[in-house]
Amino acid sequence: MDLIAIITTTSTKEEAERLARKLVEERLAACVQVSGPIVSFYRWQGALQQDTEYRCWIKTRKQLYPRVEALLKAEHSYQEPQIIAVPICDASPGYSAWLAAETVEP
Numbered sequence: 001m002d003l004i005a006i007i008t009t010t011s012t013k014e015e016a017e018r019l020a021r022k023l024v025e026e027r028l029a030a031c032v033q034v035s036g037p038i039v040s041f042y043r044w045q046g047a048l049q050q051d052t053e054y055r056c057w058i059k060t061r062k063q064l065y066p067r068v069e070a071l072l073k074a075e076h077s078y079q080e081p082q083i084i085a086v087p088i089c090d091a092s093p094g095y096s097a098w099l100a101a102e103t104v105e106p
Contacts, residue, residue, distance in 0.1 A: 001100055002062035003088035008072055008081055009040065009053040015077055016054035022075065023058060028068050030102035033057040059088070061103050 006029075010016040013036065020032035036054035043049065060068060062085070069083050091099070 001096065003091055003096060003099060004060060004062045004065065004085045005088055006058040006060060006065065006068055006072075007084045007086070008056050008058070008076070009038070010056065010081075011051065011053060011077065013037075013054050016056050019072065019075060020056055020058075023060075023068065023071065024102075026071070027102065027104040028064050028071060029058045029060045030099040031059045033059075059099060061100070062087075064103060 008019070010019065013034065016034040016036070020029075020034055023029040023032055034054055034056055037052045038055055039050065040053050041048070041050050058068060065085055072081055072083050
């Protein structure tokens with residue numbers, strides 16, 4: 001089983017917590033960690049931006065990425081939210097088993 005972490009950011013803690021709760025309730029993620037505030041610098045529509053954001057680390061199975069992406073696109077307040085997946089190269093057997101048990105089969 002391939003494990004991944006999906007990273008997204010939101011403009012408010014409340015939105016990050018709402019998305020985290022929904023992903024875990026729907027068993028698309030075993031765990032979502034919300035951290036922040038963080039400060040993001042980026043270019044959007046030709047202008048340099050600086051915003052305070054909250055980061056969500058979403059732990060799930062690679063096979064669930066399309067469903068997580070669809071939920072984030074449908075529920076996120078940003079026009080084009082950051083949705084990045086990174087592989088979890090190694091994880092303890094116990095954690096891997098827990099993650100598998102807490103997410104739905106694709």
